Amino acid sequence: MIHFILLFSRQGKLRLQKWYTTLPDKEKKKIIREIVQIILSRNQKTSSFVDWKDLKLVYKRYASLYFCCAIEDQDNELLTLEVVHRYVELLDRYFGNVCELDIIFNFEKAYFILDEFIIGGEVQETSKRSAVKAIEDSDMLQETVEEYMNKPAF
């Protein structure tokens, strides 16, 4: 199973963290610091896999963003790369040419999309159509933008 997923920029700024195991906040912060540092210090052209404690980090860079998953020893590394890719595709399909800013300003959507795809560290739905449809359906359930625009900003 996937233990956690981190998205961070080339400057080391964390953009999204998703934990599938329960850890204290302090421990999470420590892990994030450590892993961001490990991945950013790796050269290009190296493999996408790094041993880390008793887990394995699988990571890939898309433009300015690094996507990193921590998986167990017996998990399939190559397919984890494709988990990342499928997630990027889902984001792309929803946002249309997704970029880092989309994820910053719509972090909650990035979480919702991830939840449709992975639950408890396991892939739930691999069909792009089904996963995106779930998100779009939920957007349909939303109140209209206008309704909100009439409300005060703060």
Add this chain to the structure above:
Amino acid sequence: MPAVSKGDGMRGLAVFISDIRNCKSKEAEIKRINKELANIRSKFKGDKALDGYSKKKYVCKLLFIFLLGHDIDFGHMEAVNLLSSNRYTEKQIGYLFISVLVNSNSELIRLINNAIKNDLASRNPTFMGLALHCIANVGSREMAEAFAGEIPKILVAGDTMDSVKQSAALCLLRLYRTSPDLVPMGDWTSRVVHLLNDQHLGVVTAATSLITTLAQKNPEEFKTSVSLAVSRLSRIVTSASTDLQDYTYYFVPAPWLSVKLLRLLQCYPPPEDPAVRGRLTECLETILNKAQEPPKSKKVQHSNAKNAVLFEAISLIIHHDSEPNLLVRACNQLGQFLQHRETNLRYLALESMCTLASSEFSHEAVKTHIETVINALKTERDVSVRQRAVDLLYAMCDRSNAQQIVAEMLNYLETADYSIREEIVLKVAILAEKYAVDYTWYVDTILNLIRIAGDYVSEEVWYRVIQIVINRDDVQGYAAKTVFEALQAPACHENLVKVGGYILGEFGNLIAGDPRSSPLIQFNLLHSKFHLCSVPTRALLLSTYIKFVNLFPEIKTTIQDVLRSDSQLKNADVELQQRAVEYLRLSTIASTDILATVLEEMPPFPERESSILAKLKKKKGPGTVTDLEEIKKERSSDMNGSAEPASVNASAVSTPSPSADLLGLGAAPLANSAPPPSSSGSLLVDVFSDSPSAVAPLAPGSDDNFASPDLASSEVVSEEPADTVHDADELFHKFVCKNNGVLFENQLLQIGLKSEFRQNLGRMFIFYGNKTSTQFLNFTPTVICSDDLQSSLNLQTKPVDPTVDGGAQVQQVVNIECVSDFMEAPILNIQFRYGGTFQNLSVKLPITLNKFFQPTEMSSQDFFQRWKQLSNPKQEVQNIFKAKHPMDAEITKAKIIGFGSALLEEVDPNPANFVGAGIIHTKTTQIGCLLRLEPNLQAQMYRLTLRTSKEAVSQRLCELLSEQF
């Protein structure tokens, strides 16, 4: 105002995020956040009730602030309120906040659980989905208590929407992982298995993960999943790339589901049903075939997905370890990947091959890639990949290529990354010892290790080289010469000084004949390093000096001068000072005889298993040293761990005992020293003081016993050539669980044994003690193997001196190699002349199959998985028998460990039962063995069950062990 906001667009949130992004400094950011927190707090506390939208917006802002790394200590209540909103987006944000921020605040959990309960009961699939996601995200015990009973019902209910089923399956999996005791097994389990047949591939994908985890813990209950998984896999593998529509990923049909199904199958042994087995083999062959087809797309996603399935299939093939054809094909496929231009594939191929190397079917095939792997070590730019190459070289090493592999690893060590140096050092040390045919090579290798990576050579490594040199007299001269030469280097590592000091102190005399390494030169060379060394090393060198006083009386005064100097006698370090004082005094007052006794050469170390392996295992974490044979006894590391020169108490010297352990390296001080041959009255028994239980009944009033020869000839030893085997079965059985003790004794002769075994090799020292005062003449012990036994057991004995003086003891060494498993024991026949009569006696030599046992530690889960795998009736042998000894749990445990298997605690659900695991090593094969002993105190009976992969082995081990209790 950025235009990137999408969906419902909370404008205030977007503004806030832009503000934060525009902050020029950390201080400005904190200021802006504090302002916002104050604002939100006042809104939440304000008199005016907030509408849902505002609540949602503020909760979302809090979440954003939290994700920036700041602590949030309020807002939870508002988030919980959002859960009961009827508006989807409000509910959604509420759940998100709870998922990310909730801690086990019990007050809050009750409210949250309430909201979840309502949503689960709402029959609105989107709300149910949100609730299930939340349970899976939080996964706390409280949630498991509240919902573990409910979710299985949702999962198998006929009218549940597919998407809800998917969420329910994985939600249940999360709860099962965190609180397995709270998830009740029941009717639903069989219905879950049938989800493998579901027509919705998303449902199958989610369910397979759940079933895999459940099957790992309850294999019996989920056994039917095997045939269902095989047929599902078969349908996917043979489908055209368009059949599965949206589940085809870059022309690869359902890769996620395929991989999950292959994982599920790895919970079980190869299917027993030949039809299912055949179908699975076909699937695996198809997957291997597809790897050879030209790619359907140039995209990396295509090849990744395709190869992900391929690697998982190879894992299954290795797991089954039963189809030589598939194993060799897998190996060839991985061989191709070793040279692939994709770094990821090279990495994975190296990793996968490591496990392939430990299969008897593919070990040789893996070895053919040695050059490629060595090349990877030299040329790969990624340390992760080089690390895998080192692992693989270690895994593929055997006697035939050990020299090459060790040389390459040493080579690599010169430039290796610091992070992996210690591990390489350990690996080199282990391989050099394990496969040393020529121990000069071993000594050279370890000295090279110290030279290249001295800082990474741990104590275990240099203790070990000393133990080996002390125990092998054929290498001592060479070792002395080599360390002497190595010490010539102007700058040498302190570890080399330690090894050099110790070895020259013991064996410097062997090279002292050469004028280039005369005693004085040796001493000066060592002493030139003295001032550069740390206190423990200096302490060791002082001991070397006093040993020199004994070895080389001609330099005694030089050494005394050094000991007498102020820097020693008045050293601020109390240990050094005490050593200097006592050694000086000893050298001044003791006679040559006493000196010679006190400073006698160290006796051989009791042969122990290498503690280096334990260290490697510890370093890599359990489970990562894949090679089963590498998993060694913990207790051996305890023993070796105490061999620490620094802890020497120099005052031990003041009692001139013949076996004073001067340098403290021998942890078990006296048991191993040879008895003084002159004292005719001493019984061999004393030698084995570590095994009192066996000895006690044999040596009653031993003072009267050994004396009179006349008595001897009349009673026990017949004058006729007697060819009957002394069937001292009871004695023989005593040796099944221990290696040292008295094998045979009568009025004339006592036969003692010390033996050691490692993997499929062993060495036995047989001590013949003449208890009389008369010489034995024509003393000829012979070890006889029957024809059957000869093919399975290779024994080499060295002849012994044909005369044994009265009261003396001679020793004979038997080298043992276990070629394949065997039943009988060899016979030791002894013939000699004693006072004109011819004596002839035979005893069974206790070389039994279990001596080639290596314990294997494993988790309860692994144990039961393997236990199931060995469920073929021929693999199991069971014996029910009456207890012959008091049923004491501690003694039973000691016997199981003595038998050679690992004693697995907390594996058997019944704590009164004993469970063990290990591997029998023979030259041709390794046989995994599991055992279970169930005592019945009331009936004073035992039931013993052995499961191994070979019927004869189960049989023999069961026989041997049954006699023990």
